Amino acid sequence: MRGGWTRRCVKTLAILSRKGGTGKTTLAVHLAVAAWQSGLGVLVADCDRQASATEWRKARQSGGPVVFGAKSAALFATQQASQRAGRDLMIIDTSPSASEDLADAVRCADFCLMVLRPSFLDVKAVRDTAELVGRLGKAGAFVINQAPPRRAGKEMACVGDTVAQLTPLGRPILSTGLRSRIAYQQAIAEGKAVQESAPTSAAAQEIGQLWKVIQDQLWTPARIKSRR
Ligand SMILES: Nc1ncnc2c1ncn2[C@@H]1O[C@H](COP(=O)(O)OP(=O)(O)OP(=O)(O)O)[C@@H](O)[C@H]1O
Numbered sequence: 647m648r649g650g651w652t653r654r655c656v657k658t659l660a661i662l663s664r665k666g667g668t669g670k671t672t673l674a675v676h677l678a679v680a681a682w683q684s685g686l687g688v689l690v691a692d693c694d695r696q697a698s699a700t701e702w703r704k705a706r707q708s709g710g711p712v713v714f715g716a717k718s719a720a721l722f723a724t725q726q727a728s729q730r731a732g733r734d735l736m737i738i739d740t741s742p743s744a745s746e747d748l749a750d751a752v753r754c755a756d757f758c759l760m761v762l763r764p765s766f767l768d769v770k771a772v773r774d775t776a777e778l779v780g781r782l783g784k785a786g787a788f789v790i791n792q793a794p795p796r797r798a799g800k801e802m803a804c805v806g807d808t809v810a811q812l813t814p815l816g817r818p819i820l821s822t823g824l825r826s827r828i829a830y831q832q833a834i835a836e837g838k839a840v841q842e843s844a845p846t847s848a849a850a851q852e853i854g855q856l857w858k859v860i861q862d863q864l865w866t867p868a869r870i871k872s873r874r
């Protein structure tokens with residue numbers, strides 16, 4: 647073993663919500679591209695039978711993160727294989743599914759990102775996930791996706807209501823969420839991320855900010871500033 651040799655350790659980010667369509671795959675592939683652009687070796691473990699992340703990878707013309715279809719029960723083995731392959735980051739794109747599948751993802755995770763839209767039903771659905779993350783003793787935070795644009799500089803009421811309903815759950819709510827933007831849909835359809843299809847856009851900027859928060863949580867965990 648050489649003196650300067652340090653063992654690389656694969657970090658694992660689980661992207662969770664039991665509710666369908668909240669934006670798990672959108673976040674998974676965008677964060678994966680952000681990590682890959684920063685020079686990391688990235689694997690997206692696609693645990694969804696719909697295989698949306700896999701479809702995105704097929705649509706992609708260029709290099710980028712590896713996407714691997716994985717059964718949730720095989721996630722630990724996938725993590726070990728990623729470690730042996732010298733990868734730095736595994737992002738688990740979960741399905742809107744039963745809690746046992748989610749539990750497998752949470753067990754493997756260093757950090758759990760719980761995705762929801764700013765709506766009453768999404769808040770209701772995320773409670774079980776937050777409880778699961780807490781029960782398994784994992785670090786995690788909520789991220790609000792598809793927030794409507796501000797009107798006259800003001801946040802719409804649904805965002806404030808969502809924050810108010812999430813706060814008692816005792817987990818940080820990231821101040822850097824994603825707004826509802828067509829740029830995300832267009833990028834995904836081209837097998838890209840917004841950083842690639844619209845690098846100067848507000849969407850690319852918010853992905854950059856979110857990636858920075860996630861990067862800190864995975865490699866230099868600090869107290870997250872929760873939004874109020
Ligand atoms: N911030 C956003 N702005 C606009 N559209 C978005 C945004 N996030 C997600 N979408 C769109 O919402 C739909 C659902 O997103 P996505 O597939 O990422 O959700 P999901 O949670 O992975 O869904 P599923 O539960 O089916 O796996 C897609 O059409 C996607 O393009």
Ligand SMILES: [Mg+2]
Pocket residue numbers: 670671672694698699739740
């Ligand atoms: Mg999905």
